[in-house]
Amino acid sequence: MKVRDIQSEFNLEIAAGSKGLDREVTDGYCGDLLSDVMANAGPGDIWLTMQSHQNILAVAVLKELAAIVLVNGHRPDEDTKARADKEGIPVLLSPGSSYPLAGRLFAAGIKKKQE
Amino acid sequence: MVSNIIKEFRIEAKDFIHAGESSIEIRRILKSMGLDADITQRVSICAYEAEMNVVMHGGNGIISMILDETGVILEVMDKGPGIDDINLALTEGFTTAGEEVQQMGFGAGMGLPNIIRNADYFKIYSETAKGAYLIMCFWLTNTIRRECSGRLFAAWNNNRHDGVG
Numbered sequence: 001m002k003v004r005d006i007q008s009e010f011n012l013e014i015a016a017g018s019k020g021l022d023r024e025v026t027d028g029y030c031g032d033l034l035s036d037v038m039a040n041a042g043p044g045d046i047w048l049t050m051q052s053h054q055n056i057l058a059v060a061v062l063k064e065l066a067a068i069v070l071v072n073g074h075r076p077d078e079d080t081k082a083r084a085d086k087e088g089i090p091v092l093l094s095p096g097s098s099y100p101l102a103g104r105l106f107a108a109g110i111k112k113k114q115e
Numbered sequence: 116m117v118s119n120i121i122k123e124f125r126i127e128a129k130d131f132i133h134a135g136e137s138s139i140e141i142r143r144i145l146k147s148m149g150l151d152a153d154i155t156q157r158v159s160i161c162a163y164e165a166e167m168n169v170v171m172h173g174g175n176g177i178i179s180m181i182l183d184e185t186g187v188i189l190e191v192m193d194k195g196p197g198i199d200d201i202n203l204a205l206t207e208g209f210t211t212a213g214e215e216v217q218q219m220g221f222g223a224g225m226g227l228p229n230i231i232r233n234a235d236y237f238k239i240y241s242e243t244a245k246g247a248y249l250i251m252c253f254w255l256t257n258t259i260r261r262e263c264s265g266r267l268f269a270a271w272n273n274n275r276h277d278g279v280g
Binding site: 032033034035036038039043049051053054055058059061062063079 | 131132134135136138139142156159160163164167219220221223225226229232
């Protein structure tokens with residue numbers, strides 16, 4: 001499933017990085033500790049987090065993540081948006097928390113790792 | 116056969132804006148050289164963690180990457196306050212990062228443990244008020260498991276922190 005399909009299906013606002021909407025999403029990860037995401041997220045993941053500063057883009061690039069979703073109504077600052085546009089990694093926004101969105105993504109078949 | 120590449124990047128203390136860019140550039144070089152994806156991923160993780168440590172704790176520093184036919188060698192040195200107790204610093208969850216940094220999701224005490232898990236060879240030296248020096252090696256073949264010496268250690272040890280490249 002592409003980032004574009006998820007964005008449309010779950011009605012997520014696009015904050016930045018729209019040129020990456022055709023990136024393929026194969027799995028997902030939730031986390032707010034950057035080292036935890038560096039250790040445990042994988043290529044193609046959609047990353048749900050409340051961190052909105054621009055270093056999340058460095059993590060996303062290094063781990064080849066498909067997209068970032070800022071949850072709980074967090075919004076990126078201008079620097080974060082500029083970095084997302086430069087790297088072509090979509091930053092989407094969800095007003096709700098990680099848990100229900102992750103559940104819905106999982107139910108929609110976004111899962112690669114075995115439970 | 117991979118031709119030798121040596122790259123050096125400066126890391127500025129407390130520069131959270133550009134933090135991670137050296138690691139991204141290292142990853143880009145390794146990908147462009149067609150290096151094995153698993154090693155590229157492990158190098159990326161270690162470079163990022165070491166780079167963030169310098170940004171958070173270290174004072175200014177240098178990260179160096181050497182790529183040759185045996186693998187990748189990362190060296191990171193800084194002129195920060197140093198690590199008081201290295202064994203404690205290697206313990207999962209131990210951190211001296213401030214609250215503000217932790218709220219940004221950094222300083223979870225996972226950096227050095229992540230490096231240990233991902234590097235084939237790792238060694239750290241530190242003295243109080245002298246800073247820290249890390250060397251991390253990633254071998255291209257499973258059969259090679261050797262000690263590794265870096266080219267920056269002498270510079271760090273002699274308090275010459277401007278690098279040699």
